[in-house]
Amino acid sequence: MVYPIVVYGDPVLRKRASDLTPGTDLKQLVSDMFETMEAAKGIGLAAPQIGKPVRLFVVDATGLEDEVGLESFRKTFVNPVLLDEFDAPWDFEEGCLSIPNIRELVNRKSRLRIRYFDETWREYTEEYDGMKARIIQHEYDHIEGKLFIDYLSPLKKRLLKGKLADITKGDVETEYRILAPLRK
Numbered sequence: 001m002v003y004p005i006v007v008y009g010d011p012v013l014r015k016r017a018s019d020l021t022p023g024t025d026l027k028q029l030v031s032d033m034f035e036t037m038e039a040a041k042g043i044g045l046a047a048p049q050i051g052k053p054v055r056l057f058v059v060d061a062t063g064l065e066d067e068v069g070l071e072s073f074r075k076t077f078v079n080p081v082l083l084d085e086f087d088a089p090w091d092f093e094e095g096c097l098s099i100p101n102i103r104e105l106v107n108r109k110s111r112l113r114i115r116y117f118d119e120t121w122r123e124y125t126e127e128y129d130g131m132k133a134r135i136i137q138h139e140y141d142h143i144e145g146k147l148f149i150d151y152l153s154p155l156k157k158r159l160l161k162g163k164l165a166d167i168t169k170g171d172v173e174t175e176y177r178i179l180a181p182l183r184k
Helices: 027-039 130-143 154-169
Strands: 042-044 057-059 074-096 099-117 123-129
Touching: 027 042, 027 057, 042 130, 057 130, 074 130, 099 130, 099 154, 123 130
Parallel strands: none
Antiparallel strands: 042 057, 057 074, 074 099, 099 123
């Protein structure tokens, strides 16, 4: 099932998501999230982006052919805990399915260590770097109630104010269905 993507302005995107109960059957939800992400041509999707305030996100960067090491980077992160972010920060242009048609440089640390469960409740503690780390950091922010625009300068945020207001009203072109909080 393909869900509509919740866009900027919806309160679910600004709340810290709740842990899922260990042992919960996540097979259908995870499948739906991958299907929704693929339909929207995304590389990551967090549960709050489909209106579900739980600590779950999926990533699939296998389509980024020009990035070495991402050929098999398709994972599910359940109840993740970001243990550490380290090494030199780097700027990279990010976008978000919940903030369509806006892309901005975001500065993030280049490595991280994270503990999480997969959809079968198997636990992992792993380190990631480069694009893998960036994708995880972006999606992790979603379950913390944070958006990539929160990293921008006050001036940049002011310059985007009109576009963000249009997104909130659903007054934006996308190739996927959206759920806008102020759509009439």
